[in-house]
Amino acid sequence: MNDCLTGNKQRWRATRSANRATGFSLIEVVAGMGVVSVVFLTIGSSLVLVARALPHDSPTQSLIRTASVMDEIVADLQLAISFQQRDARSVTFTVPDRTGDNVNEVIRYSWSGTAGDPLRRSINGGTDVVMLENVTTFDLTYKVQTRQIVTPTTYETAEMILRSQSGFLSILNSNITSSRWAAQYVVPNLPSDAISWRPTRVELVMAANGDRDGRILVQLRPQDAAQCPADTVLEERELLESNLPQLLGLSWYVSRTFNFNQTQGLSPDMGVCIVVRNGSSNSSPVVTLAHGGILGLFGTNMISTNNSGGSWTPELKSLEFYLYGRATRPGPDIVETKNNLLSINVRLRTANDVYENFAAVPILNRVEVPGS
Helix, strand or coil: CHHHHHHHHHHHHHHHHHHHHCCCCHHHHHHHHHHHHHHHHHHHHHHHHHHHHCCCCCHHHHHHHHHHHHHHHHHHHCCCCEEEEECCCEEEEEECCCCCCCCCEEEEEECCCCCCCCEEEEECCCCCEEEECCEEEEEEEEEEEEEEEEECCEEECCCEEEEEECCCCCCCCEEECCCCEEEEEECCCCCCCCCEEEEEEEEEEEEECCCCCCEEEEEEEEECCCCCECCCCCEEEEEEHHHCCEECCEECCEEEEEECCCCCCECCCCCEEEEEEECCCCCCCCEEECEEECCCHHHCEEEEECCCCCCCEECCCEECEEEEEEEEEECCCEEEEEEEEEEEEEEEEECCCCCCEEEEEECCCCCEECCC
């Protein structure tokens, strides 16, 4: 039995010794990590030295950096809304607000023109920021479209007599009552190039009739298809019969003027009807209108109604009247020359670039610029 126990103890010690030989102690691990750290540090230092020995700015790196600056220039220029200054080596322009303060931004790019000097950029007059070093080319050319804009103008003539009828007084004058009204159809005499016209005043020859207690209304109306007064009243003026002269029951003819200022823009081939009607409830005659001619004389004639405008009948006579007005005629054309900036060609290169960067920048807003 003792031999068995002794044999088991020996086998256990042998197994423990074998297991201890296949692992690392803590001291061994720490020592190993120290050695590895030294090796990696040495390798890292070598890489740094190698990197420093390589060219700092390779052609590829330079081209990438120049292209990035060109992209920024293009992004700024194409959104310009005005230009304050532009030449071959610098440009100053305004772009919409970018900071949220509702104030537009002013951007400037500039290069001295001396090879090796930097390309600079400033915003809102601030300090210049170097965008690119060692620049040998920064060239700006501007494509401007020049066009002429012709704006027609018009002018209004001085007041003139557009139509009149006078000097042929007749005993067949017209009394105006509550039901009997008189009108004069008038087509104005206008310049051949008239665009439109407007009446300014009408003169009629009339006399009081009776007790001078009535009133009349003088109206301007458009013509209907039969060249009679339409129902529409363009303008209206009033005259009290008491404003007409009378002495000892005797009345005499006088000229009275009625001013109009609201009827405008009438077509050159459009006539008007001057309507004189009773403006009071008095059924007796209020005024007597004088006649100045016969039908067809100077292309104008009288029209009358006996049923308060229900129907109108042309008469073989004409009232005595003067129609004044103004015509609108063509004026001289206004010719304006406008220059719009369509695009900017940008060329950019540094000393390390193997080729030149070029961009044709469209100006999206087609900004108007001074002539160049």
